[in-house]
Amino acid sequence: xxxxxxxxxDEIRNDFERGIFMAVYxxxxxRYHRAVAALVLVLKHVLRGLLFSWPLYLLALAAYSIPxxxxxxxxxxxxxxxxxxxxxxxxxxxxxxxSLVKGYLLRSGYIGRLIFHGKx
Numbered sequence: 001x002x003x004x005x006x007x008x009x010d011e012i013r014n015d016f017e018r019g020i021f022m023a024v025y026x027x028x029x030x031r032y033h034r035a036v037a038a039l040v041l042v043l044k045h046v047l048r049g050l051l052f053s054w055p056l057y058l059l060a061l062a063a064y065s066i067p068x069x070x071x072x073x074x075x076x077x078x079x080x081x082x083x084x085x086x087x088x089x090x091x092x093x094x095x096x097x098x099s100l101v102k103g104y105l106l107r108s109g110y111i112g113r114l115i116f117h118g119k120x
């Protein structure tokens with residue numbers, strides 16, 4: 001990731017350089033970029049999560065289509081789907097945000113790097 005982004009805040013030892021970094025990092029533009037990056041990561045992981053756990057949601061939908069099905073049957077099948085999705089999504093979003101966004105100055109093209117980044 002080093003060729004694509006700035007130095008990470010944790011890597012800066014010089015107080016002067018750290019001060020300049022923090023001034024830019026806390027700027028309105030960088031806060032906006034981090035908010036957009038978080039939204040992109042949420043969308044990316046939601047789509048990936050739906051692709052992974054769609055059979056669980058399909059089971060709940062199938063239970064809903066049964067004429068005599070109670071709401072409890074639907075919830076019984078929907079709760080595991082939501083739990084699996086939430087577990088996978090929250091962990092993936094946090095890991096990607098921590099490794100790709102937090103502590104970095106985001107430069108142009110960061111959205112594409114967030115979506116298509118490879119494992120390093």
